[in-house]
Amino acid sequence: MHDNPQADPATNFALPDHRVISLTGRDAVAFAQAQFMNDVAAVTTGHWQWNGWLTAKGRVIALFALLRIDDENVWLLLPDADPSSMAAALQRFLFRSKVTIAPRGDLVVTAAFSAPGVASAARLDGSMPGATELDMGAEAGPRRLRIGGPTERSDPAMVARWTAFDLCHGLPRLPASQVERWTPQQLSLERLHGFSVKKGCYPGQEIVARTHFLGTAKRGLALFEADAPLTVGDEVFTGDTPLGLVISTVSADHHHLGLAVLPKERAPEALSIGGTPARELPLGDGLAR
Numbered sequence: 001m002h003d004n005p006q007a008d009p010a011t012n013f014a015l016p017d018h019r020v021i022s023l024t025g026r027d028a029v030a031f032a033q034a035q036f037m038n039d040v041a042a043v044t045t046g047h048w049q050w051n052g053w054l055t056a057k058g059r060v061i062a063l064f065a066l067l068r069i070d071d072e073n074v075w076l077l078l079p080d081a082d083p084s085s086m087a088a089a090l091q092r093f094l095f096r097s098k099v100t101i102a103p104r105g106d107l108v109v110t111a112a113f114s115a116p117g118v119a120s121a122a123r124l125d126g127s128m129p130g131a132t133e134l135d136m137g138a139e140a141g142p143r144r145l146r147i148g149g150p151t152e153r154s155d156p157a158m159v160a161r162w163t164a165f166d167l168c169h170g171l172p173r174l175p176a177s178q179v180e181r182w183t184p185q186q187l188s189l190e191r192l193h194g195f196s197v198k199k200g201c202y203p204g205q206e207i208v209a210r211t212h213f214l215g216t217a218k219r220g221l222a223l224f225e226a227d228a229p230l231t232v233g234d235e236v237f238t239g240d241t242p243l244g245l246v247i248s249t250v251s252a253d254h255h256h257l258g259l260a261v262l263p264k265e266r267a268p269e270a271l272s273i274g275g276t277p278a279r280e281l282p283l284g285d286g287l288a289r
Helices: 028-035 083-091 156-168 205-214
Strands: 019-024 047-054 060-070 073-078 100-103 109-112 131-135 144-148 219-226 235-238 241-252 255-263 271-273 276-281
Touching: 019 028, 019 083, 028 073, 047 205, 060 083, 060 131, 073 083, 073 144, 083 100, 156 241, 156 255, 219 241, 219 271
Parallel strands: none
Antiparallel strands: 019 073, 019 100, 047 060, 060 073, 109 144, 131 144, 219 255, 219 276, 235 241, 235 271, 241 255, 271 276
């Protein structure tokens, strides 16, 4: 569903819903390690990981790619969250940390459905003047994402195709209505290696660790396709029984896709969403970093 015979896969297009926050200063890595849910200290310079910020109750505020540019520069690539609001919220936890937190409106984000030149898996390519490139590909095909560099045209169809690729590989895209609702386990973020249960304390860590070690995560992500557009917040039904909620949707290349949080243990029965029959699809692998 990601192929488009009329589009050159090497053509760059803008990703206007992706923005960047920079953490700069001698305590940048330590601050990120104390606030975010994955092990930042384990990321070596020139690499990146999936990460997120949680409430004290272990609910996801934002999911992002964390880039360790060097020992004093960490970038957060936000697919959905507003960078100004998040930067302001992070400021409240600085205390005496030597860190400058700033939304980076000067760093445009572009993408293409072609393989990166140097970046591979979690290794960044910082060799381009004024730009950093990430490998966002998976088994379904190559993708490259570039932070910095020239501005490219906006193409809603290509952006929708990019989002569809994310959803098909279990990367939830969280609109405002789904912020602070779900734990990392309910979003199946272990598929992305997106959180740690072994590192030191961070907001929500107790909830995440207890859920992991007690094996109490009873819900996770499921991918669906329907014959009509899906809506975030729609309930997923089996017969007249509601099972869960749709949290991410996209329509791309005549396919209507959605991610829902559902019980992991459920009977293989016919499902519907918003009165429309829905077909469950297998989640792809390959976006873990």
